[in-house]
Amino acid sequence: MRTDLRHKLAVSVILTAIPLFAAIITTFFIVSNVMWFSLLPLIFFACAFAVLLILGFVPFMKDHMWLSVIAAVLLCALAGLIINLVI
Amino acid sequence: MTVGKRIKTAAAGALLASLAGCLVLLLASVLRSITVICLIICAVIFVIAFVLMHILEGKPSKVRIPVFIILAVIGICTVLSITVYDIGKKMVFRPNFSEDDYETLSELKDEAVIIEADGLSGWRIPASAIPDDKPRRVILYFGGNGEDSSRKVLYILEHEELSFLHNTCDFIFIDYPSYGNSEGDLSEDLIEEFAVNAYDMVRSLDTTSQVTVLSYSLGNGPAVYLASREDADIDRLVLLAPYYSGYDLYNSVLNIFHGPLKLLVAYKMPVYRFAPDVRCKVTIIASADDEIIPISSSRALFTELTGSNADFITVEETGHNDMFEDENVLDALAGALEVN
Numbered sequence: 001m002r003t004d005l006r007h008k009l010a011v012s013v014i015l016t017a018i019p020l021f022a023a024i025i026t027t028f029f030i031v032s033n034v035m036w037f038s039l040l041p042l043i044f045f046a047c048a049f050a051v052l053l054i055l056g057f058v059p060f061m062k063d064h065m066w067l068s069v070i071a072a073v074l075l076c077a078l079a080g081l082i083i084n085l086v087i
Numbered sequence: 088m089t090v091g092k093r094i095k096t097a098a099a100g101a102l103l104a105s106l107a108g109c110l111v112l113l114l115a116s117v118l119r120s121i122t123v124i125c126l127i128i129c130a131v132i133f134v135i136a137f138v139l140m141h142i143l144e145g146k147p148s149k150v151r152i153p154v155f156i157i158l159a160v161i162g163i164c165t166v167l168s169i170t171v172y173d174i175g176k177k178m179v180f181r182p183n184f185s186e187d188d189y190e191t192l193s194e195l196k197d198e199a200v201i202i203e204a205d206g207l208s209g210w211r212i213p214a215s216a217i218p219d220d221k222p223r224r225v226i227l228y229f230g231g232n233g234e235d236s237s238r239k240v241l242y243i244l245e246h247e248e249l250s251f252l253h254n255t256c257d258f259i260f261i262d263y264p265s266y267g268n269s270e271g272d273l274s275e276d277l278i279e280e281f282a283v284n285a286y287d288m289v290r291s292l293d294t295t296s297q298v299t300v301l302s303y304s305l306g307n308g309p310a311v312y313l314a315s316r317e318d319a320d321i322d323r324l325v326l327l328a329p330y331y332s333g334y335d336l337y338n339s340v341l342n343i344f345h346g347p348l349k350l351l352v353a354y355k356m357p358v359y360r361f362a363p364d365v366r367c368k369v370t371i372i373a374s375a376d377d378e379i380i381p382i383s384s385s386r387a388l389f390t391e392l393t394g395s396n397a398d399f400i401t402v403e404e405t406g407h408n409d410m411f412e413d414e415n416v417l418d419a420l421a422g423a424l425e426v427n
Contacts, residue, residue, distance in 0.1 A: 010099070012136035015155060016129045017102050019162035023125050023170040024109045027118060030174050030341060044108040049101035056093035065093075069100035076108030084115045 208268035209261030229306025282309035315364035362391035370423035
């Protein structure tokens with residue numbers, strides 16, 4: 001039952017995240033005239049994806065992927081905050 | 088966990104991480120309002136998706152998958168439409184206030200004076216060659232979307248080559264609402280209302296004999312609207328880099344606003360509709376190398392000026408933001424204003 005609920009929540013989160021991600025990419029693309037900045041959502045995604053994929057093969061971490069995901073979310077949020085303070 | 092599942096988890100986790108990073112960045116910027124709206128819409132999508140998961144439980148994949156694809160497409164279209172509409176408005180109107188320039192101008196006293204009324208504020212450069220109490224022509228300036236009166240007026244005073252703007256006539260630049268010290272909101276309707284109020288402010292001055300309207304970039308919309316009104320007595324209209332309509336401004340950034348996508352344009356400003364009603368003399372100065380407003384848009388507007396005596400002057404190798412620095416533009420401007 002818990003697995004079923006977790007699955008539904010995961011699908012709902014992904015369905016929510018896709019339009020939000022599309023909107024964010026559009027926002028960065030329109031607002032920014034600096035190339036690296038307009039690609040920031042994709043840079044975040046690529047970095048997080050690479051790290052999570054590697055961690056997926058590390059013993060212990062591969063059985064606790066949710067820990068890696070939470071860490072990636074927090075790190076990206078921190079990066080966003082730092083970029084905002086710097087620019 | 089299989090390799091496929093690891094990749095899926097990594098992709099989903101990366102998507103969430105990327106969202107978190109970008110949302111933190113956007114929530115701390117001027118785009119906070121639209122970011123919050125998008126988050127609310129996404130929360131609604133989340134609830135709908137979760138409820139649908141329950142309703143479609145036990146149904147075959149050929150029913151569930153199309154439903155979720157449709158939900159994702161509707162979600163993307165809704166969030167993207169709202170984002171583009173709101174960002175477009177923020178790209179057109181970029182209120183700013185140069186406080187340092189305002190302070191500098193305040194100390195100059197005689198060279199520039201503050202002009203205020205009904206929540207609007209701006210600067211007036213009195214004509215240097217005419218005694219203070221004598222009537223004179225006034226150049227009423229409608230600026231671009233990144234200009235505020237303090238910076239522009241100080242720039243004009245600091246550059247000798249622009250002195251023709253205030254030798255034999257007053258130069259007045261009143262800030263759009265929410266720019267400089269002007270109060271209020273901005274929209275297509277409100278900027279038209281602003282143009283009329285600015286004209287009334289200029290006309291209410293005892294020394295105003297004639298009003299010439301000079302406009303640049305975004306300011307061309309309200310300027311042509313004002314000149315098209317029967318109750319506005321304007322002796323000439325000089326348009327620097329004018330546009331045919333607001334759609335052209337949007338399409339110069341992202342050329343997608345055609346057909347139904349025109350609905351996403353917040354600042355439509357149909358300048359071409361006002362143009363036939365303009366009766367005063369008009370001069371258009373446009374650059375063949377303008378990267379923001381294509382010269383074709385200015386030419387299209389020129390063809391709509393059927394009720395007036397209009398001239399079109401083309402300059403070469405001048406970018407949109409370099410208009411007031413280019414010698415050819417300034418020569419054309421001085422000629423069009425007939426101030427020499």
